[in-house]
Amino acid sequence: MEFSHNKIGLAGLGMLIFFLAVGIFSDVIAPYSIKDLSAESPWQADRYALPDWVTIFPAFQDLPPQQKHKTDWTHSHSGYIGTVKQDLPDSVNYTKTAGMLTVYYNASKSGSHDPVTVYFNASFNYPYAPMQRFLLRFTWSASPDQVVQTLIDTPWGLKPWGPATGSMEYMIKIDLIIPNGTSYPIWDQNWWKYKEAFVRIPPPAFWNTNSTAPIDLWSTFGELAEKLGFKYTDVYLVPAVLFSTKGPYTLQLGITMRPGTMDGAEVPLENATGRVSVSCGDFIVWGRRFGLLGTDYYAHDVFSQLVHGSKISIIIGVTAAATATLLGLLVGVTAGYLGGWTDETLMRMVDVLICLPILPVLLVFVAIFGYNVYYLIIIIAIFGWQGLSRVIRSQALSLREMAFVESAIASGARRSYTIWRHIVPNVLPTALTAMVLAVPGAIILEAAVSFIGMGDPYAPTWGKILYHAQDTGAFTPAILGWWVVIPPGLAITFLCLAFVFIGHAIDEVVNPRLRRRR
Amino acid sequence: MGLRAYILKRVVIAIVTLWVAATLIFFLFVVHPGDPTRFLMDPYLTKEQEEMLRRELGVDEDLHIQYLKYMKNLLTFGLVPPYFGVSFQSRRYVASEMAWRLPLTVGLLSLALTGYIIVGIPVGILASAKRGTKVDMGIMTCGLFTYGVPTFFVQLLAVFFFIGYMYSTLGVKLFPSSGWVDYPPPQGIAFIANVAWHYALPVLTLVVSNFAGWALYTRNMMLDSLTQDYILTARAKGLGERTVLMKHALKSIYPPIVTLITLSIPGVVSGAIITEQIFGLQGIGQWYIRSISLQNPDYPVVQAILFISSTLTVACNLIADFIYGIVDPRIRVGTRR
Numbered sequence: 001m002e003f004s005h006n007k008i009g010l011a012g013l014g015m016l017i018f019f020l021a022v023g024i025f026s027d028v029i030a031p032y033s034i035k036d037l038s039a040e041s042p043w044q045a046d047r048y049a050l051p052d053w054v055t056i057f058p059a060f061q062d063l064p065p066q067q068k069h070k071t072d073w074t075h076s077h078s079g080y081i082g083t084v085k086q087d088l089p090d091s092v093n094y095t096k097t098a099g100m101l102t103v104y105y106n107a108s109k110s111g112s113h114d115p116v117t118v119y120f121n122a123s124f125n126y127p128y129a130p131m132q133r134f135l136l137r138f139t140w141s142a143s144p145d146q147v148v149q150t151l152i153d154t155p156w157g158l159k160p161w162g163p164a165t166g167s168m169e170y171m172i173k174i175d176l177i178i179p180n181g182t183s184y185p186i187w188d189q190n191w192w193k194y195k196e197a198f199v200r201i202p203p204p205a206f207w208n209t210n211s212t213a214p215i216d217l218w219s220t221f222g223e224l225a226e227k228l229g230f231k232y233t234d235v236y237l238v239p240a241v242l243f244s245t246k247g248p249y250t251l252q253l254g255i256t257m258r259p260g261t262m263d264g265a266e267v268p269l270e271n272a273t274g275r276v277s278v279s280c281g282d283f284i285v286w287g288r289r290f291g292l293l294g295t296d297y298y299a300h301d302v303f304s305q306l307v308h309g310s311k312i313s314i315i316i317g318v319t320a321a322a323t324a325t326l327l328g329l330l331v332g333v334t335a336g337y338l339g340g341w342t343d344e345t346l347m348r349m350v351d352v353l354i355c356l357p358i359l360p361v362l363l364v365f366v367a368i369f370g371y372n373v374y375y376l377i378i379i380i381a382i383f384g385w386q387g388l389s390r391v392i393r394s395q396a397l398s399l400r401e402m403a404f405v406e407s408a409i410a411s412g413a414r415r416s417y418t419i420w421r422h423i424v425p426n427v428l429p430t431a432l433t434a435m436v437l438a439v440p441g442a443i444i445l446e447a448a449v450s451f452i453g454m455g456d457p458y459a460p461t462w463g464k465i466l467y468h469a470q471d472t473g474a475f476t477p478a479i480l481g482w483w484v485v486i487p488p489g490l491a492i493t494f495l496c497l498a499f500v501f502i503g504h505a506i507d508e509v510v511n512p513r514l515r516r517r518r
Numbered sequence: 519m520g521l522r523a524y525i526l527k528r529v530v531i532a533i534v535t536l537w538v539a540a541t542l543i544f545f546l547f548v549v550h551p552g553d554p555t556r557f558l559m560d561p562y563l564t565k566e567q568e569e570m571l572r573r574e575l576g577v578d579e580d581l582h583i584q585y586l587k588y589m590k591n592l593l594t595f596g597l598v599p600p601y602f603g604v605s606f607q608s609r610r611y612v613a614s615e616m617a618w619r620l621p622l623t624v625g626l627l628s629l630a631l632t633g634y635i636i637v638g639i640p641v642g643i644l645a646s647a648k649r650g651t652k653v654d655m656g657i658m659t660c661g662l663f664t665y666g667v668p669t670f671f672v673q674l675l676a677v678f679f680f681i682g683y684m685y686s687t688l689g690v691k692l693f694p695s696s697g698w699v700d701y702p703p704p705q706g707i708a709f710i711a712n713v714a715w716h717y718a719l720p721v722l723t724l725v726v727s728n729f730a731g732w733a734l735y736t737r738n739m740m741l742d743s744l745t746q747d748y749i750l751t752a753r754a755k756g757l758g759e760r761t762v763l764m765k766h767a768l769k770s771i772y773p774p775i776v777t778l779i780t781l782s783i784p785g786v787v788s789g790a791i792i793t794e795q796i797f798g799l800q801g802i803g804q805w806y807i808r809s810i811s812l813q814n815p816d817y818p819v820v821q822a823i824l825f826i827s828s829t830l831t832v833a834c835n836l837i838a839d840f841i842y843g844i845v846d847p848r849i850r851v852g853t854r855r
Contacts, residue, residue, distance in 0.1 A: 351531065357831075360827065364546055368815070444668045475681070475682045489668070496668065497666035
């Protein structure tokens with residue numbers, strides 16, 4: 001066909017096939033599913049992480065990638081780490097199963113009432129520039145073997161009175177030791193109390209009851225900044241200062257235990273037993289570079305969003321355009337062929353519907369009834385077929401006068417037969433061109449609705465990526481997130497271009513005026 | 519049929535169309551869930567005051583009474599009370615706020631339209647004159663390309679580059695960040711210059727991304743008329759190519775061009791919505807978005823804007839029909855069915 005000679009049309013077809021392939025295989029190509037990309041899903045890297053490949057530029061070579069270091073607490077039996085001697089005291093014994101470190105304390109083994117501390121280390125290498133955020137995640141639990149809680153008889157039953165006491169008192173802390181040996185106390189079980197201390201860090205406080213807690217220690221906690229001597233609001237200084245050198249870093253877990261005090265008297269050594277467990281959690285460095293296209297504000301992969309959005313855009317665009325074209329074709333042929341009152345009424349209806357602009361009316365529907373992709377398609381179909389119906393009507397009008405139609409009627413053809421076999425096939429080329437050229441309009445309309453913020457809250461459309469970008473500061477000088485702004489726009493552009501090129505090629509084929517003069 | 523009958527028929531149709539459109543807008547809001555008057559309700563109002571307010575706003579009345587009031591409200595075009603109603607957000611007459619917002623949008627549209635005419639049409643004529651050559655191919659491809667790029671992407675890129683990068687990173691302030699005038703606004707001539715500077719980037723992006731459609735349309739029209747016999751005659755007479763182009767071919771496409779201009783005007787509300795959102799111009803479009811994306815949408819404002827848009831469309835279609843009626847003698851004399 002002549003279509004194959006048209007270079008522009010072929011280019012358009014190629015682009016369309018590319019997007020279709022991406023859309024069909026989106027679940028395979030995209031590293032993250034749509035569910036992983038919703039607003040409440042866990043982070044995949046740091047907010048606004050750059051794409052991974054920026055490391056080819058020397059300025060970005062040191063950006064930290066997404067890392068997850070398992071804090072595999074290990075004990076070294078001799079030597080020092082920093083200034084701390086690493087012997088295992090007599091009263092302490094430990095076991096380590098997969099993922100959990102348990103330390104057993106038995107004061108009778110050492111025969112002393114003094115507190116003993118045992119240290120465990122987890123090291124990792126960090127050869128990058130400082131990260132913006134990190135997360136230390138683990139669970140700890142402690143249980144003295146005997147816990148005494150005084151109960152008092154109240155009208156409401158037996159209620160606890162006074163603090164509980166246990167056979168063992170314990171304290172857990174975690175320090176970060178940076179390559180040059182300095183140790184920073186990033187966490188201890190009393191750490192949230194530092195906000196209340198204006199002048200000095202309160203003295204270490206032992207706990208003596210059963211406790212367990214999961215810990216998510218974000219570097220952005222103001223309490224952490226204050227504990228380390230920064231201002232409460234300087235949370236981005238914490239990782240910047242702590243991780244300013246490249247080298248091996250060590251997390252040092254220190255567990256201090258001593259016999260408890262029960263009933264006002266110190267517990268005898270045989271009874272001073274207990275255990276402390278700390279899980280081998282993760283030290284997560286939120287990467288400042290990630291994936292093929294980085295992340296957005298919600299720390300979700302932009303590339304996955306782009307891939308999934310392709311599917312959505314194509315489906316919405318083609319469905320809306322097809323429905324609109326079908327409506328336009330039906331109305332145009334009916335009005336043109338039947339004429340008379342049908343023609344007048346239909347054309348008046350068209351006039352009325354042209355009055356109301358699509359985007360504002362669509363926004364009204366979305367505002368009142370909530371977003372629904374079917375509304376989009378229906379409204380585009382209702383408000384988008386007028387121009388086509390007029391053109392088809394005039395074509396039907398002129399076709400009606402043609403000889404072959406008159407002869408068909410003269411030989412007794414029914415009206416529906418004439419319409420279907422004679423009129424419609426002759427207006428199909430116009431309709432087809434119009435349909436292909438209407439798809440970009442539908443895609444852009446959907447993107448515009450999403451861009452305003454009234455789109456589907458659950459679907460990762462391209463317009464939504466741009467909406468979040470504008471809403472969360474990708475345009476501010478601090479971030480200048482080109483990787484969130486340019487890819488969706490380019491994707492919309494090329495998908496629309498594909499249809500425009502194809503439509504233009506079809507137009508040149510079916511519309512003799514535009515062809516070269518032979 | 520004659521010219522007078524034609525015009526009369528068109529005017530009657532226009533009025534009826536507008537009425538039906540207004541009714542559609544009315545029913546659009548009748549089906550809303552929730553209480554639209556929550557904005558105007560003060561939690562400290564007593565029961566009687568609440569009742570009085572509801573009576574004044576007319577939300578509890580019968581549907582047909584509400585409808586009549588609504589019709590009177592809209593069809594007086596905000597020139598008499600109730601002045602398009604009271605906005606829920608600002609508790610002022612909608613017409614008073616519209617009085618300073620509408621000119622901003624109209625200004626944007628006029629400048630953009632001028633841009634399309636000044637840039638798009640000559641480019642189209644050039645492409646048609648040099649048909650088949652590299653110039654034509656180049657313009658066509660360029661045109662198709664910018665036709666496919668969505669306007670708001672071009673605008674986002676412009677904001678990103680000029681304002682984000684150049685201004686904030688390099689410190690070069692080519693265009694202002696947002697708004698339509700500095701605050702405090704300068705006086706006199708400087709005021710106009712300031713507004714023009716603020717409008718420069720929006721208008722520029724609009725023209726760059728939309729002139730291609732106009733160029734292509736003009737090109738197609740010119741190609742159509744260049745294949746006519748009278749052009750052949752003009753060339754045979756020995757007239758220069760330029761005269762042929764400008765005096766004969768161009769004149770024959772005046773009606774479609776004027777129609778195109780007239781029919782581009784109603785696109786003001788839809789087009790302005792995104793542009794104003796991106797550039798922070800406080801015109802009709804941005805007002806519309808603000809009113810509609812609230813928890814309780816600001817119905818008077820939305821209705822007024824939709825109605826203005828419908829009126830504009832109907833009026834422009836009417837004018838386009840008039841122009842065709844005047845210019846095309848077949849309609850004036852009356853065609854046989």
